[in-house]
Amino acid sequence: MTMNEYIEELKYHLRKMPDDDREDAIEYYFEYLAEAGPEGEAAAIERLGTPQQLAAGIRADAALEALEGGASTRQIQDCYRNADDDVGAASCRPPSMVAQHGGSAKAPGVGQGVKAVWLSVLGAIPRNVLAGFVAGIVIIIVFAVLIGLFAAAVAIMAVGACAIGVSFTLFGETVAAGLFYLGCGLALVPIGWFLWRGVWWVWRHAWRGIAKMFNGIRRKREVRRVAK
């Protein structure tokens, strides 16, 4: 990788940062590599790590810096969040550094400190590992919810069937109670059945959806690799 490619890629990974913070970092590392000279350039790039790693470090430092400056957690997250989605780039500049529009800069509380630690931890995990981890959790949740709904459908049908059975024994004593149980039973069985069908439909489509999601992630990664 040449110096210019390295800087371009660094720029890409920092694109969610506020413009002047990003420019500042880019200028520093551009100058840094230029100082290393043609003969030292490759070694310096090697020691700096991949642009993605360097960018993760810069973003983590920026998040901590903003935290010390009293920026809100939301602002820090916006600034620090992995730069892969293109929605809503917000400034993570501490309020004390922005033009004071009447707002008082709150001192960061414990909650924000914990969040900052979390952000740093997340930043240290390679993005694809993180994506795999999140995908795993999503799959487990979907699976658990669907199993629960299946069980509910079976239970409703079973209760309906029991009510119908009980109603026949009740007809001997009071017709009203018998009719009530029969009615409940006849209503519950189809409700359970429809729930079963519904969950079954979701079940099939959920796996298809998850498969699509994974394909999407893989495609995105391939596109990125090709772009390199």
Add this chain to the structure above:
Amino acid sequence: MVFQIGATLLDACVLSVLRGEDTYGYSLTQTLRGSLDISESTLYPVLRRLQKEACLTVRDEAYQGRNRRYYSITEKGMEKAREYRGAWEDFRGRVDGLILGGAAS
């Protein structure tokens, strides 16, 4: 290196080097790397913070058709560096007492 370099010690080292002469990021990094086991990306946030704390100022000079950013220490930075120097002598004395003194007895 066995011992970790904390943020304060790093500040102290940077300010002390800058007390000698103004210098630019790459050169400063290489100077520190001559003595300390720090990565090439360690100094960027440190220089930024020290600049924000008004311990140093920057000035851009043209060099071979591009920019070279020099860092110079301010009066406040000098003051800080003096404090660190005193604190370091104190700290070094205590640790020497523990490590070297303990070994001697």
